[in-house]
Amino acid sequence: MRSRQRPALVFRAACFLVGSILFLITLGGQVTTKVAGMAVPDWPGTFGHNMLIYPWSSMTASTMVFLEHSHRLVASGVGLITLAVTIWVWLTQPAGWARRFAMGALVLVILQGILGGQRVIQVSWVLGLLHGCLAQLYLLVAGSLALVLSRFWGNPRIGDDHAAVRTRWIWILSGFVFLQTILGAFMRHDGPGFLAVPDFPKVYGEWLPAFWEGATLQKINDYRAIELQWPATTSSLILWQILHRSLGIFTAGGIFLCAFLTIRATSTPAWWRYGMVGWSFLALAQIVLGVSVIWTGRLPELATLHVLLGATLFLTGWLLGLASWRSTQLISIRSGSRTSTPFSSIMEKV
Numbered sequence: 001m002r003s004r005q006r007p008a009l010v011f012r013a014a015c016f017l018v019g020s021i022l023f024l025i026t027l028g029g030q031v032t033t034k035v036a037g038m039a040v041p042d043w044p045g046t047f048g049h050n051m052l053i054y055p056w057s058s059m060t061a062s063t064m065v066f067l068e069h070s071h072r073l074v075a076s077g078v079g080l081i082t083l084a085v086t087i088w089v090w091l092t093q094p095a096g097w098a099r100r101f102a103m104g105a106l107v108l109v110i111l112q113g114i115l116g117g118q119r120v121i122q123v124s125w126v127l128g129l130l131h132g133c134l135a136q137l138y139l140l141v142a143g144s145l146a147l148v149l150s151r152f153w154g155n156p157r158i159g160d161d162h163a164a165v166r167t168r169w170i171w172i173l174s175g176f177v178f179l180q181t182i183l184g185a186f187m188r189h190d191g192p193g194f195l196a197v198p199d200f201p202k203v204y205g206e207w208l209p210a211f212w213e214g215a216t217l218q219k220i221n222d223y224r225a226i227e228l229q230w231p232a233t234t235s236s237l238i239l240w241q242i243l244h245r246s247l248g249i250f251t252a253g254g255i256f257l258c259a260f261l262t263i264r265a266t267s268t269p270a271w272w273r274y275g276m277v278g279w280s281f282l283a284l285a286q287i288v289l290g291v292s293v294i295w296t297g298r299l300p301e302l303a304t305l306h307v308l309l310g311a312t313l314f315l316t317g318w319l320l321g322l323a324s325w326r327s328t329q330l331i332s333i334r335s336g337s338r339t340s341t342p343f344s345s346i347m348e349k350v
Ligand code: HEM
Pocket: 029, 032, 033, 132, 133, 177, 180, 181, 183, 184, 185, 186, 187, 188, 193, 194, 195, 200, 244, 245, 246, 247, 248, 249, 251, 252, 283, 286, 287, 289, 290, 291, 293, 294, 298, 303, 306, 307, 310, 311, 313
């Protein structure tokens, strides 16, 4: 990609945007962990005040209000950073992927703000869940923007013969990571504050109790009330957690296998090897964190870290796939058979 300006500065701005979104996701994760989403019941104002001039003394009077209000303030700041980066990209970069991703990030951050506000006004956990999942897509688009502004995108190392297969696999695995995010969001938003299953690897002391039967569920809830002093749970919440932890282990296994199979070949580029090793470590850390969340009875800091690492895992996988896809495009361009997608003729005009 050619640019009228050296991409370094605008690239750094996009990286800063990615960092600020990760910080915002962590803060949002902490709001959900502490069940503080409804601590401020109105929107766009805060207890009837203009959000931006809400008094500091009132804000710090309650931890819950502090968390939720800070989340809103930081989100507004990240929205402004997104707007600034978008304008910068549109002023300095030619038509192409950078402009599309910048515009995509701007649309998503506006949508995120509206969704967050509606979640509060309509007291809807489903909107909260959508808000959590959309945050990951926003991060992904901002990360893609940083990648297309990087030196790598302008001059990617030419891919080897297996680049297309690697791209396909890593995107499938990233799809599983995203599915994990959706399942995790269901667990946290539908049944906030308490784990549906307090042990691991077993489920209430058994490998698979019949939690879908009324009598077993009653026994589980009696145990929760008497032994744990936790509120009752439901069959669907137990199911979400069982699916989430099983799919998490399966996905991490897939990541390790993909790393093992792809980094062995001598033709594999060095950036892919480093990327896959890093991705595998992230997956391992995510599994350890997930198990620790359960074994500690849901220590808030660990739960929030698990959200942050989940977002980082998703972003890393997606970017590795995008970089690999770029190297396959270069093979096609250099051999004169540029591949096109069904919408490429429309997109090239943007
Ligand atoms: C690829 C692996 C995994 C990924 C990407 C992942 C991702 C996530 C994410 C993003 C959330 C929060 C969703 C939200 O609030 O929006 C979450 C929640 C959770 N995850 Fe995972 N996870 C993985 C594996 C695991 C494993 C293996 C376990 C347990 C053995 C686990 C246990 C949990 C628990 C208990 C929660 C809910 C925590 C709470 O209630 O605060 N996760 N996960």
